[in-house]
Amino acid sequence: MQAFVAITEGEENPLTTHVYKKRRRARACTACDLVCLLPVLRPGEQANCARCRHVLARRHLHPVQRSIALAITALISLLIAVTFPFIGVEAGSLDNQILIGQTAEALLILHQPLVATIVAVTVIVLPALYLAGVIMMQAGMLRDIQRDYSDPIARTFTKLHPWMMADVFIIAALVSLVKLVGMAEVHLGVSFWAYCLFAILLLMTTRSVDTGWLWCSLAGEPAPPANLRFGISAAAQQMTGCPTCGLINSLSASGTGKCVRCGDRLHLRKQQSLQRTLALLFTGVVLYIPANTYPMMITTSFGQSHSATIIGGMIEFWKSGSQPIAVIIFVASILVPVLKMLTLILLSWAVYQGAATHALHKTRLYHLTELIGRWSMVDVFVVAIMVALIQSGNLMSITPGPAALAFCAVVVITMLAAMAFDPRLIWDSQGNRHES
Ligand SMILES: [Zn+2]
Ligand SMILES: [Zn+2]
Structure with missing residues (x-):
């Protein structure tokens, strides 16, 4: 481009x-x-x-037709992905295959309703609603524009992007596969490939929707x-x-x-940006302690229980020869959340102090923080997949540990903290100079 x-x-x-x-x-x-x-x-x-x-x-060339075509194909892929088996495992008496929706369902059965809701919403519900919204609105644009329903859809579009985590779920599925290969025979279902295709198409759809052009078509300029x-x-x-x-x-x-034009409420800067960012960060830091000290997953095999924390799970991967997976877990579950919280604290401090240097670097750092934060959900999705797959009564079963909820909350809260921060504050003390 x-x-x-x-x-x-x-x-x-x-x-x-x-x-x-x-x-x-x-x-x-x-x-x-x-x-x-x-x-x-x-x-x-x-x-x-x-x-x-x-x-x-x-x-983009033909933005309406392009978005509709991508959104329809993505929605069909998602329908296939939720209908057919996702992954199957076979090991002795354990013979199980799951649908994607069962990852959330298993968490719900095992008394983790909040984590179950977040998994279902980020992996299936929000992407499906988003795609249906794109199709409805763009189709309306090709015919007569119905602003009654297209305005609210257009208003929510950009706010949904970070919460759709199909790509993160695919990485989590791959990590689960590596984890399972040593202990069982694994079969990838039709749904796995359909979901991979869906993740790519969803990404292409979000990139193809041109908000500026959309509003210009809806309500002029x-x-x-x-x-x-x-x-x-x-x-x-x-x-x-x-x-x-x-x-x-x-x-x-x-x-x-x-x-x-769109009727949205406007403020010179995001309201109480620093206060909200710091309050959310503080909550995230506090929750990060139980997220690391309590077990993330509890494996019961022949009556014997074995629990693993995030760091414990990572060490087990490393020792079993899956070093690349250990590195993924380390980056997603430890490095990213810690760096994200530290960066946001430092940026907030710099804004509070009125620091007028390196605004360009600080802005880039902020955007990077915003971009990578959602990838920390990998470990939560791994727990969801493993819990749904490995259920064989007393012989072998996996249940989510208390850290799953705490860690899920850390990811969501730090994402909200990054959204509450207003990067324009970095430039306010900079004045109108073009370079930091
Ligand atoms: Zn507006
Ligand atoms: Zn700029």
Whole structure:
């Protein structure tokens, strides 16, 4: 994909020109708040912020048809994946095969309703709702636009992305396979391959939905405030870019307002960003202690119980010769959550102190934290798969330990903490300098 940097300075006032009204849009970067004028993009091109290089817009060829085709294929793959067996195991008297939905069901039976709900929601329910939403809205766009239902769908679109974890579930399935290979004969069902295809198609669908274009088609592109200036932050002009549709709106003296296009509530900065981030981080740090000290999984074999903590499980993988899997567990369950919590604490501290240096690096670090946080769910999904698969009464069974709930909560809470943090605060003390 070819990248273009959005124009920020030296532009003639484009607000009154025909070309601008038709094709060009003003956007406030969601990462650094710089007001940029997007270039006219052709399919396959993207525009990046001139200051922090954050992606401001992407164009695809035939975006509606492309999203519909991808979403329909993804939904069919998901239907196949939930209907047919996912993985089967055979070892002595143990002969079991499971459907994907049974991973959540087994957790529910074993008194882990919260973990079961999170597994079901992130692996099946949210992706299915998202895909149905894409199909409904894009199909409506091809015919007559029904804003009554398309607006709420469009508003929730971007908020769902991090919570759909099909790709993480695939990695968890692979880790489970390695774990099982030593103790049983494993069969991969049709559903496993269908779910792999679904994970890829879901990723392609989320990338193909062009929010800017979508809102422009739904409600047009109202002109931004007449006194808007490019090359400085929107907040310095008492304006903000709408977090939902991207349109730049003027705010009241108290820094609040409502988007004139999508109706979303607007604030100069995320409300109580630092307080909420730190409160969530503190909760995450506290929960990380039981997540590591209590067992994650309890294996009962011929009446003998063996429990393993996250670190214990990792060491067992290492000793049994599965070093790559031990590394995956170490990165997903220990390195990522710890680094994520430390990074967010340091970023919050730097903002609180009004540090005006290295804003670009800090922004990149923040985006990396946001991107990798969800991968920590690998261990929770491994527990869900193993618990569902290995159930053979007293002969052999696996049950989730208390750490499963604590660790699941750590992942969800640190994701919420990253979402509560406002990266634009990093740039506020930086002023309008272009480089850190
Ligand atoms: Zn930026
Ligand atoms: Zn809006």
